[in-house]
Amino acid sequence: MIGWTRTGLVLLCVTIASLIGIPVQIVALRTGIPHPGTIPRLFHGMARRLLGISVRVSGRPAADRPLLLVANHVSWTDIVVLSSLAPMSFVAKSDMADWPVFGLFAKLQRSVFVERNRTRSSRKQANELGDRLAEGTVMVLFAEGTTSDGNIVMPFKSTLFGAAQAALVSDAGKRLEIETVHIQPVTIAYTRLQGMPMGRLHRTHAAWIGESDLVPHLGALIREGAMDVEVHFGEPVPFTVRSKRKNVALEIEAVVRAKMAEILRSPH
Template identity: 30%
Template structure:
């Protein structure tokens, strides 16, 4: 009898199956909407007059506040690079649309994203105005264009982040990395910094509800996230890989291995 009672009690303590109250979810959604409007206003009215350092500071602060509003506790480990020491590329596993804000809350970067994101309400416009580089995956030959743009951006001092899996997962695995997105690192002579991302509950277990995968819509994903009572985002900046690989596939495989090793239970 005691054993039968212990299981649900332990589940409740770990947060599994437990969600926030409806009023708290509503408050998080309302505050998120207001924060999004504030971001739109800031980018439209102030970004044209901001210096680059001030833009980056604004992106970092806005992203960190968004995570707090959504109830996401951020934990970053390791030294985040910058573009002052030469061209830099971040290479990360991909779990959720939250990944962008988790990284930006620590180090504002320019992301490479699928062109479909440009059509997302508000978020698409914000992404475009804050420097996201969009790739048309359905267009043959677009890889060459985006490769040049990424290399040029890194050469100018921007840190560029890519998700070489090409899709999201529930966070329990790291898929094969496609080497094409790492080609610009070889072109620009950029150091490649693997970044491992994981969303957890308070007890350290994987929180698959934070993932934006499968057939889940953006709205469903947002609702799942605001329902989490104790969501943690863990971000590891791993040792850099020099841009001296013989081929982009070797560089992609090495980056993936470092990330997979870090995330392995």
């Protein structure tokens, strides 16, 4: 009974905040007042607290621009957690644009939607992403291409690291004479549930894997609450016209995998 009451209260608060925040964000996107990153950060901060997610952060997003954050991916809650920390936009799969509610939220946060299996579209979208980076927007790429079970880091796909290349040669990049894109590894690890350390089996509580239904997973997270996550921002890796995206992808992947193992072995 308590779990269902909690679910109802959380959904009510999110609904009210959405009805207020969506019109304000539309105005922000059209006029720049308030800053387009302000409302998403406030909204996700509220949502994170309602979900009962506590965040421990080590490091910080780099001050240098252009900045591409490259993270492992466990669940949709990764977006809530990262967005509550700083203004940022995301690289999302194209089909997410049509999702009810979540697709609208992604558009309002200025996500770039990509079709990974269509070369011509991918090139156009990489250029769009490159322009956004060159203009100073902090973009987040979940480089595994899907979600994991929260226990491992899967191989990073190097294709969208081409966004860094696109930023260097985009119209904005040329106009601003950008010579380096900073790619920063970000590690996300869910470590505790109700204050108790998660084991390998319990860590899947946080994970939203593959084609699992979103609504039951969302309901389970709301009813359970009290989950801890650690977010680590590593040292940025410079990307220039001479950089090889596959090499950089492997380097970033190794950093994230090592940090994930360290955190899960000795969570704070």
